[in-house]
Amino acid sequence: MFNKKVLKHNLAEMNPKELIKFIKHEFPINGQDYHTHARKVQIIKSLSPSELSSAIARMEGIKSQYDPSKTWGIGSLILGTSFIGFQVLFGVNISKITEGNRLNALIYVLITIIICLWTLRNIIKDKENATTADYLKELLIQIKSEKN
Secondary structure: OOOHHHHHHHHHHOOHHHHHHHHHHHOOOOOOOHHHHHHHHHHHHOOOHHHHHHHHHHHHHHHHHHOHHHHHHHHHHHHHHHHHHHHHHHOOOOOOOOOOOHHHHHHHHHHHHHHHHHHHHHHHHHHHHHHHHHHHHHHHHHHHHHHO
16 A cells, blocks of 8 residues: 555665565556556655655665665676686686596586576666666655755
């Protein structure tokens, strides 16, 4: 149920993960019925300027938290270091694969691919979450500017 009380509570108290889920549910990326959307915007418009400011700041913080560009630099460093560690662990020199280390090289490559795919999936998910937070932030900013 989307009403002013629920909205105020969720914007102030929900943890970021649950708040993103709430926003995605209430404002689906594929759109929704015009009247439903207009009713939800009216409910947001009923918030006070200080509540809007607080929500805007919270959305900016959540957007920043999920922004993959802020963590990808250190993440790539950790990934690269772990891949070198796996090479040592499995005794693999990718440039010199022999009959003796072929199985280890295969295991290394499979683990590396799995880790890269998992990382890519998480980056895409974080980007979607940052975009969701940014969407609501921009809507809140627009509503606040209309009030002034």
